[in-house]
Structures are given as C-alpha cells and as structure tokens.
Amino acid sequence: MKRSILKHSTMIRAIEIKKDFPILNENAHRKNLVYLDNAATSQKPKSVITAMTRYYEEFNANVHRSVHKLSELATEAYERAHEKTAQFIGAQSGEEIIFTKNTTEALNLLAYTLCKNLKAGEEIVLTEMEHHSNLVPWQQIAKEKGLTIRFIKVGKDFRLDIKHARSLITDKTKIVSCVHLSNVLGTINPVKELAQLAHKHGAVMVVDGAQSAAHLPIDVKDLDCDFFAFSGHKMLGPTGIGVLYGKKSLLENMDPFLFGGGMIAEVTLTDVKFADLPAKFEAGTPNIAEAIGLSAAIEYLEKIGMTTIAAHEERLTEYALVRLSTIPGLTIYGPHNTTRRGAVISFNVEGIHPHDLASALDRYGVAVRAGNHCTMPLMNRLGINGSARASFYLYNDTRDVDALAEAIGKAKTLFKV
Ligand code: C6P
Numbered sequence: 001m002k003r004s005i006l007k008h009s010t011m012i013r014a015i016e017i018k019k020d021f022p023i024l025n026e027n028a029h030r031k032n033l034v035y036l037d038n039a040a041t042s043q044k045p046k047s048v049i050t051a052m053t054r055y056y057e058e059f060n061a062n063v064h065r066s067v068h069k070l071s072e073l074a075t076e077a078y079e080r081a082h083e084k085t086a087q088f089i090g091a092q093s094g095e096e097i098i099f100t101k102n103t104t105e106a107l108n109l110l111a112y113t114l115c116k117n118l119k120a121g122e123e124i125v126l127t128e129m130e131h132h133s134n135l136v137p138w139q140q141i142a143k144e145k146g147l148t149i150r151f152i153k154v155g156k157d158f159r160l161d162i163k164h165a166r167s168l169i170t171d172k173t174k175i176v177s178c179v180h181l182s183n184v185l186g187t188i189n190p191v192k193e194l195a196q197l198a199h200k201h202g203a204v205m206v207v208d209g210a211q212s213a214a215h216l217p218i219d220v221k222d223l224d225c226d227f228f229a230f231s232g233h234k235m236l237g238p239t240g241i242g243v244l245y246g247k248k249s250l251l252e253n254m255d256p257f258l259f260g261g262g263m264i265a266e267v268t269l270t271d272v273k274f275a276d277l278p279a280k281f282e283a284g285t286p287n288i289a290e291a292i293g294l295s296a297a298i299e300y301l302e303k304i305g306m307t308t309i310a311a312h313e314e315r316l317t318e319y320a321l322v323r324l325s326t327i328p329g330l331t332i333y334g335p336h337n338t339t340r341r342g343a344v345i346s347f348n349v350e351g352i353h354p355h356d357l358a359s360a361l362d363r364y365g366v367a368v369r370a371g372n373h374c375t376m377p378l379m380n381r382l383g384i385n386g387s388a389r390a391s392f393y394l395y396n397d398t399r400d401v402d403a404l405a406e407a408i409g410k411a412k413t414l415f416k417v
Contacts, residue, residue: 012304012312014397020045020300021395034366034403039183039211039344039373039391041233044297048236051296052289063288064262064279074288081291082278088298089228090219091245095277098244098251099291103210104133106229106244107177109257109281110206111137114175116255120146123172125203127152127160127189128381129182132374134208138177152178154381158185158334165194173203180212184373184389185334186317186344188212195224204250210234213243214393215313215342217306220245232290237297241290244281251277258283309394313343316392320345320401327408329417333382343392346373349408351417354388360411361388366404 018024021043024033035043055077061070063078082094091097100106115124115138124138128151142149150168153161160178169176176198181188195205204226212218213228214235220228227250232241246254256263256274260283266273274280301309318338324330329350335341349357358370370388372379379385390404 011308011315012394014395017395020047022046022049024395032365034400036390036392036396036400036404037367037369038393039234039389040369041239042214042236042393043395044238045236045300047300048238048293048296052238052293055289055292062285077292077295078286078288081295084295084298085243088218088302089213089245090221092248096245096248096251098246098278098281099286100242100244101240101287102233102242103208103229103231104242106242107133107208108137109244110227110229111141113254113257114204115141115145115147118145118147118174121148121172122174123148123150123170125150125152125168125173125176127178128154129185129187129375129378130179131183131208131210132376133210134177134179135377154378158187160189162190162193165197169197169201169203171201173198173201175206176203177206177208179208181215181342181344183211183344184346184375184378184387186342187335188216188340188342191225192223199224211342211344216310226250232294232297235297236300238290238293240287241294248277251281256280256283260284262286304394312394313392314338316396316398316401317341317343317345319398320390320392323401323405327405329412330408333384333387344389345391346387346389348384348387349412349417352411352415354386356415357388357411360414361404361407364407364410366407368404
C-alpha cells in the first residue's frame with residue numbers, strides 16, 4: 001500500500017472534524033482521546049447537543065396532543081425528523097419511518113408482529129454472524145410458535161456462503177433477516193441479493209442496519225429490503241432513538257406492537273381504530289428531544305456526505321489492516337482487504353486476554369471494545385471467547401491508527417509477549 005500517500009491525506013480533514021466534537025476536543029477533561037469504539041456508540045457533535053438543548057430551552061412540549069404554540073413547534077420538529085430520516089435512507093416518506101428506542105426494539109417489534117400469524121413448521125432464515133438483537137427475538141418467538149430457524153454459514157473468508165443461502169431459502173421461508181455490516185467482522189453482506197432470493201420465495205427481507213446506516217450511503221429502494229432497522233446513537237445522534245423503516249404497504253397491514261395513547265384514531269370501551277402511519281407504531285409520548293437530535297445528526301452527516309464518509313473509512317481501514325497485520329502475534333478476524341468491508345477490525349494478540357489488552361490500550365489513551373460483542377454464536381464459530389475491536393468513524397485518521405499500533409506494541413512489552 002502507498003502508505004506515504006495515505007498518511008495524513010485521507011479525504012476528510014478529520015483533524016478539523018474533531019473540533020466539532022466537544023469530547024474529542026483538547027479542552028475536554030481527557031486530552032488527546034483516541035476514540036476507536038464507534039461501533040458501540042459514536043461521539044456527538046456540538047450541533048446535535050445544541051439542537052436537543054434548544055428544544056428543552058425554547059419549545060419543550062408534548063407532540064400531537066395540544067394546540068398551543070409550543071406543542072405545534074415540537075410536533076413540527078418531531079415530524080420533520082421522520083421526513084429527514086426517510087430522505088436519508090431513500091424511503092418514500094416519513095410514514096415509512098417508525099421511531100423506536102434503538103435497533104433492538106425495532107427488531108423485537110418485527111419479530112413479534114411478523115411472526116404473529118405464522119404457523120408451526122414455517123421458517124426464518126438468519127446468519128451465523130448475527131448480533132444477539134437479531135437472533136434472540138426470533139429465537140423466542142420461534143419457540144413459542146414452533147417455527148424453525150435456519151442459519152446461513154459464514155465461510156473461512158469471513159463472508160456469507162451464498163450457495164448455502166440459496167439452498168436454505170425456500171418456499172417454507174417466511175422471513176430472512178440479516179446484518180448489513182457485521183459489528184465483529186466488518187463484512188458487508190449482499191443484502192440486495194438476499195432480498196431478491198427472499199422475494200422469489202414470497203418471504204420478507206429484514207436488514208439489521210445498526211452498523212451500516214452510520215457509515216454507508218443507504219437506499220432502501222435500491223436494496224429492496226422490506227424492513228431496515230438502525231440506531232441514532234451510532235450515527236452521531238443521541239441514545240434512546242432508533243429507526244424502523246418498513247414498506248408502507250406492509251406496515252399498513254401489520255398489527256401494532258405496543259398499545260396506548262398516541263397510536264389510536266378512535267376508541268370505545270370495547271374497540272379501537274388505530275391511527276395512520278407512523279403513529280400506529282409509536283404508542284405513548286415518544287423520545288422527542290432524541291428525534292430532534294437524530295435530525296441534527298443526519299444534517300451533519302449529509303453536510304459531509306455519506307459517500308465521502310464511506311470513502312474516508314475505506315482508506316482508513318486499508319491503512320489499518322496493513323499497519324496491524326505487521327504486528328507479530330496479531331490475528332485479524334474479518335476480510336483482509338477493503339472489498340465489501342466496513343471500518344470495524346476485530347483482533348487478538350497472542351498471549352494477551354482481549355480484556356487485558358483493552359485495559360492496557362486505555363492506559364495509553366486508546367479506547368477500543370473487548371469481549372464477545374453480543375455475538376456469542378459467531379465467537380463459537382471463530383473458535384474464540386472474545387476479541388479486541390477497533391472501529392473507526394469520520395473523525396478518525398491515520399494518526400489514530402498509528403496510536404493504536406503503538407499502544408499495542410507497548411501492551412506487548414507490558415505483558416512480555
Ligand atoms: N452493537 C457493539 O458494540 P442497539 O444496542 O439496539 O442500539 O443496537 C443493537 C445492535 C444490533 N445489531 C448490530 C449489528 C449491532 O452492532 C448492535 C449494537 C454494539 O457492537 C453494542 S453490543
């Protein structure tokens with residue numbers, strides 16, 4: 001790789017971007033933080049924090065309930081967040097955007113509502129690389145209903161075995177659900193191809209976009225998935241706001257997940273008519289400030305451009321893969337090149353437990369995650385108990401990769417390996 005060219009010349013001036021993030025700023029309580037735990041959650045720019053504070057300071061009110069000015073302003077901002085999110089992922093309109101608490105809640109909503117009318121023996125197809133959030137909800141409902149879950153294998157190349165997928169997806173399959181960008185391997189899965197397979201057999205396609213929506217340009221129409229779930233907190237937004245995109249025609253025919261205020265059109269003592277989309281799936285007072293924060297996060301991402309962000313991360317990942325693979329005793333779990341691969345690198349260093357490694361790296365100012373990353377079955381498949389994981393974002397650059405590599409070197413000296 002042309003390291004001399006790549007060094008400090010990635011497409012985004014990350015050093016400038018960092019200035020927008022108070023926590024990464026040198027004035028923050030912790031100087032020179034090298035934050036490489038973006039797959040767990042991203043940092044937040046000042047504009048997101050300000051948008052949420054502005055709501056609380058200037059127009060805090062409940063939405064869709066009162067006719068006073070403050071409520072009108074809050075309702076407008078909340079509805080704008082639906083529209084902005086729709087346009088961010090290429091959905092038809094805000095009606096196709098359901099705000100949830102996070103990706104996990106969006107996937108639980110789907111497991112519960114989509115499986116409600118399935119019959120014993122019908123099948124759900126998942127993969128061996130799913131996060132627990134796209135496994136356990138399906139497992140639970142499958143047990144209750146007598147459904148069968150089948151798993152697409154992960155090959156030695158850390159990619160899905162598409163031949164195996166073709167053999168698993170049949171007319172018995174009712175739902176295919178797959179992670180778009182693996183939070184462990186970094187692999188980007190061919191969800192468009194899986195959607196075509198699913199549709200050929202009359203099944204619906206669910207995409208867990210928790211790791212992709214923040215890092216890749218997403219066009220749900222082009223992917224032709226039926227549902228797409230993601231979390232605001234991984235894409236510069238606040239915690240407490242998640243998104244479930246669903247095709248309007250499907251959402252209209254699904255039963256609500258939660259019941260109560262805000263999701264009804266008319267109620268008598270014995271019956272109810274549900275509200276139109278998206279309110280039908282948003283029972284109770286929603287996370288208003290968080291939706292406004294998500295809207296500001298999308299504005300920030302769009303200002304830079306998702307294509308630019310993806311290109312920046314690709315170059316950074318290329319640099320990191322080369323830099324890390326020169327370290328003796330370090331094993332990377334995931335594709336070794338940047339083809340259909342995101343900016344998540346899981347690794348172990350021989351002779352050091354991943355938790356000890358992460359603690360040592362933290363001592364040298366580098367924040368990474370260690371553990372099973374909520375993917376225990378994938379850990380079993382890889383034959384490990386856990387790994388360390390560095391995950392990058394738009395404010396990282398090659399200096400951060402160098403800091404990581406140097407810190408790993410120091411940790412090796414510390415542990416005498
Ligand atoms: N993965 C990680 O460190 P929530 O927690 O609901 O916002 O997102 C759940 C989730 C679902 N799918 C994938 C692929 C994910 O990576 C995550 C969250 C974090 O890898 C926390 S475990």
